[in-house]
Amino acid sequence: MLNKPFNDIRLDDIYALKTNAIEEGKSIDYKLELHLNNGRERKEFAADITSFANTSGGDLIIGVSEDQGIITELQGIEVEDKDKFILKIESLVRDTVAPQITGLDMNFYQMGDENKYILHIRIPQSYVGPHVVNGEKFYGRNNAGKYPLDFVEIKQRFTLSNQVQEKIKYYHSERIMKIKAGEGYWELGGGASLLINIVPLQSFSESVYVSSLTPTRFKLNTLFGNDSYDHKIQFEGISGVFYHSYHHINRQGIIEFADKDILENMKSRMSYISAKPIINRILETIPSAFHNLKELGLHGPYVIFTSVLDVKNVQISYNEHSYTSTNLRQNDLIFPAIMITNSSDLSDYDRVLRELFSNAAGFTPNLSS
Structure with missing residues (x-):
């Protein structure tokens, strides 16, 4: 090569x-x-x-x-x-x-x-x-x-693919536990949190190590602060931090968005969580993550994990015009993993977010709204 x-x-x-x-x-x-x-x-x-x-x-x-x-x-x-x-x-x-x-x-x-x-x-x-x-x-x-x-080589390659998938699942579970325990990459404070992990498959199948943490290489937009953030470098990687929200790149080239400001602000302002502006904010922000991954030479495919944590007894609506009459019974909303093969096409991810947030609010999804 x-x-x-x-x-x-x-x-x-x-x-x-x-x-x-x-x-x-x-x-x-x-x-x-x-x-x-x-x-x-x-x-x-x-x-x-x-x-x-x-x-x-x-x-x-x-x-x-x-x-x-x-x-x-x-x-x-x-x-x-x-x-x-x-x-x-x-x-x-x-x-x-x-x-x-x-x-x-x-x-x-x-x-x-x-x-x-x-x-x-x-x-x-x-x-x-x-x-x-x-x-x-x-x-x-x-x-x-x-x-x-031959048969043995085909089997070996299937096994390698399955092993990579299992490693990624374990990593995601570990990150959820860290956030819930207040052990994120940066201090977030208490309350409900939104967690998004974007994992390049290369990160678990090759020896990926991110060494050059020059801030000007990356766009570290956060979910809450958009492009208003402070660059912070630590042993585990580089972040953009804005209040209780961060966008982190770890040494394996894995992206983590963690945010407690969006959900907590909604709860205090409206007494419930409105999903549609959250979805819109996610879709506006994560292209910056794909920019960073390409800057690192990590061109996909990628797996996106989305989790809404510590929301038991919180009311959730899909938009600001209606909300559920019952509180969420689940403490955590763990969305299914989505494979992204083309970072410029997030339609599958968009659809899953809208569908499951609508379901969580007790509605049949109306994906055109």
């Missing part, structure tokens, strides 16, 4: 692969052409993509000739419409691979000719696999290239 952030790679870096005689292998593959006109060609390309995703990720360089795995010439491929070509690739991968692979990066590096390019595709290691092509075969990679996985 090219040891460089994807967005920093230029055509000169591809030439350097040739100059330095970098041999293709487990994490990099060279191809002269890319044809996707028939089923066999599409299946072969999907096998290439999944082989990287099912192993440790890597770079696919298209438009170069090679001899014994070493680039001999950069020839480029002709592309009339780059956006249309990328959409074609994305559609193919979406239609032929299950479960879906997320986080593919693609770029064209223009050659001398106006319509000739080197196509570079970076495939991240997947943590929701293994991925299968057309429901038939699983592929992996070694130094000789891609190969069909």
